[in-house]
Amino acid sequence: MRRAWLATRHLLIGAAVSLACYLMLGLLLLGLVATLLIVGAGILPETVQTVRRFASFERRRVGARTGEGVPQAYLPLTGPVAERLRHATTDPATYRDLRWVLAQLVYGLVLCYLSLILWLPAIIVDGIWCGVLGRRPVVLPVFDVLADLSCSWSRGLLQPPPGADLAQRVEQLTETRAGAVAAHGAELRRIERDLHDGAQARLVSLSMRIGLAKRAYDRDPEAARKLLDDAQDQAEQALAELRHVVRGIHPPVLTDRGLDGAVRALAASSGLSVEVAADGVTDGPRAPAAVEAAAYFVVAEALTNAAKHSGATRAEVALTRTPGMLRVLVRDHGCGGADESAGSGLIGVRRRVAALDGTVSLTSPAGGPTEIEVELPCAW
Template identity: 40%
Template structure:
């Protein structure tokens, strides 16, 4: 039931006051009044009732609804009594009634769509019909227990009466009003003049005034009838409030379960990525800085032993040790930069991305908003953005055979958007275990989106969006 009765679009409210989908689907009469019949609730709209858009929509609803509902209602008022009587007399009605009730379901959907299109009032769709038990006969007779189908038949019969009365009232008042307003054009006629005995000018003014009042009454009648039909549709055609509340709860539960599954998946990915990162750091320290420091200790020991006997050899060893220290410091700086760049903390994302671009072997253009805008995003989002750009530029330099690359950053206060593109050979893919796959896991852990477009021969564009609250 959840998939067929899922909550649809709801009117948006203030950012800090989210709209309850149940309250939006089942508004109070006052809200429907403001939507389809504002002249009945607002004095300003009452004064302009004959020329407001709501009145013209109500007139269209009254006219089209009359033709549509009278046709359907006539069929209902004819076929249903015949089918019921045949059930009592011949039993043939058992074959007719399920078909009529199935057609009532179609009528309910069509009427809800018509009301939405003509009045702007959104009525939640009816609850899906019960399919019945096993066996074709049980399924065929299932509509006999469908309360919403019976309610739709009741709506058709009742709406036939109300739409006929509304059409007669609106046409009568509207036609009489126009006739009164046009009295100065065609005259008052001797019948009224002889009957009332009023002067012609006074009678004409009275007819014009009565015509204006009649037009206002016609507008009010059209809006009131439209409001009546909308409220009838909510009660007799749409889903019951209890069923809709269950559907909303089921949809929320499904979203929560999906969210939990997503969190579990990204947690495993992040834990795996963290383990891989720790192993990489350990390997880099062991194979790089540690080995250099061991060699440096040996060099200094040799220089110490030879210092008195062979000063030149000791000096050469010290020079070599000095170079080793410089290279070791450079390796350690690169290693620390890979963990978390100091420039990102000290000078912000703009400076950090500019530093990445300056170290790239190919020309890179960086476009970022001002620092105040970037500060709206959390540190985790900015750090992720830095590593995304770093890995992307590394891939461009190693594999893309590109002549240039571009990095564009945008921030709207809620989302940090990165676009890294190049003019290389394309064909890049986030294969499992690759650097791009690691980036995708990092982005997913922050509830971001990762999109890679890399057609062969047409360059690569990586688009990443990260929530600023990350």
């Protein structure tokens, strides 16, 4: 009886979904008419987004009953209105959702009505069958069959189009590749600028002082000695500039001390009171150099932003090693309100992480705290 009731409840909710499908169709028609009249081009993408949420609800219902989720693959409805409208009207998954809405109008109500009609006969027949003959129920299991049939039809209609996962992956890789190329170009320009304005200028000045010292060596040894002393200072400054450039490419401290030690060195020089926790990062083999470098620069950017903009006096950094993943969490107790569009630092972090197929999550409500959480795929 309990299983029959659970199956019937699933069908009752399905009937409610069917009734809501009428509303979905009305919204779609309204959005289509508004778009054709060019007075509401932004309505159709929003309507399609609503239908997507509705279809996602049905996927979750099917997954909850069967124990196997229904995947979904949609083109993103973001960006300018023209791009959102193009994705809304050309995405094959949109038409699959529409097909499901039309079919759900029929089978959702029919299966629900059928289950309600069968309840009284099922109780009578199975009561006699079980009470008199002592046999297992023969009619009540039909409700499971009806609910499973509804799930099977919904799953078949809502499955992503063939190749949708591959197309979505290709699009994602195209975006991350473009971001990686942009980040690489910005990094090259930064290195060129640092070399031109720093080390190159120092080396030019060094060459001039050595040339003057050679000319003055015979007639004024003291002046030549002073010029050579200045040249030595210039050489040391040029070396310092080159070390700074090298640290920006791949910090030597990462090679020498590993990610844990490098992050602790960052924390000590940040000007904040930083608590560092490393869970399993030092256990076993190290992460690949690219992953360690990305994690290091995430922490460096987050602590720099915290010291410059947040007004915070303390922060926490957590490095966590999980199977196939390195998780980095930086939290500062400042004023919050971090805005990615206000500068290139956080955008650079996203590009660097996306190039490694990782994810970035930023939470920064007004009043704080600000949290940056990064997950990097990692073959330890």
